Amino acid sequence: VASLQREFSLNPFDDDKLREECGVFGFYGHPDAAAHVALGLHALQHRGQEAAGIVSFDGAHFHSHRSLGSVGDHFSSANVIDQLSGASAIGHVRYSTTGETVIRNVQPLFADLAGGGLAIAHNGNITNATQLRRRLEKRGSIFQSTMDTEVIVHLIATCSSPGFVEKLIDALHHLVGAYSLVIQTNEALIGARDPRGVRPLVLGELDGSYILCSETCALDIIGATFVRDVEPGEVIVIDEVGLRSLQPFPAAVKNRFC
Secondary structure, eight states: OHHHHHHHHHOHHHHTSOOSOOEEEEEESOTTHHHHHHHHHHHTGGGOOSEEEEEEEOSSOEEEEEEESOHHHHSSOHHHHHHSOSSEEEEEEEOOSSSOOOGGGOSSEEEEETTEEEEEEEEEEETTHHHHHHHHHHTTOOOSSSOTHHHHHHHHHHOOOSSHHHHHHHHHTTOOEEEEEEEEESSOEEEEEOTTOOSOOEEEEETTEEEEESOTHHHHTTTOEEEEEOOTTOEEEEETTEEEEEOOSOSOOOOOOO
16 A cells, blocks of 8 residues: 555656546536626635636537636737637636646647547546556557546547447546536537545526536526536536436445535
């Protein structure tokens, strides 16, 4: 055990991973999605002050703005919000206890995959990220950051399952640790929570459009209604058809929220 602890504590990739908090916010199907995400991130600012980012999707293209510093430092400008066009958007505020905070480690992380674009924001700590990264690198994956979040992207990219949701579920089954995720693809907003429910994720609604975020205070600031908590191990898919809930993990896992 001691040798394993030394490996993790001396590994720069592990030192740079997200810790304890971070805040995520996703909004699907609203004409002012990015503006509402920015407000939601303001409410979640206590979860991370080191960096903030928003990625939007306008039906054809993804638009991104990521910066070091607080939400107010960069997302109070109408010019920035106007560049984040589209009816869907996700955002992230970053908190870490150790490791270098640089722009390459600011989320949401974006990747242009064979099946379309993918933006992902993550709150949590993938404890087997180092092992997964080494395995993926041996298979040819090239990493652009030191975030454990990027491991999830590469697991999705290398999965042979036909659909994106199937690829994501396959990736989640490789993860050990705590996570709440919001993901924007060309077709859907997706939320996922780890099987033990260690990291929070809630579902809200505003004007018939759905929201996924870390805390209800982010719903309150935009006047949205709290619908329910995302259940431990649950995957929620929101698209033009509506909302569907998937339970890809065994149900008998004790809730350990903190």
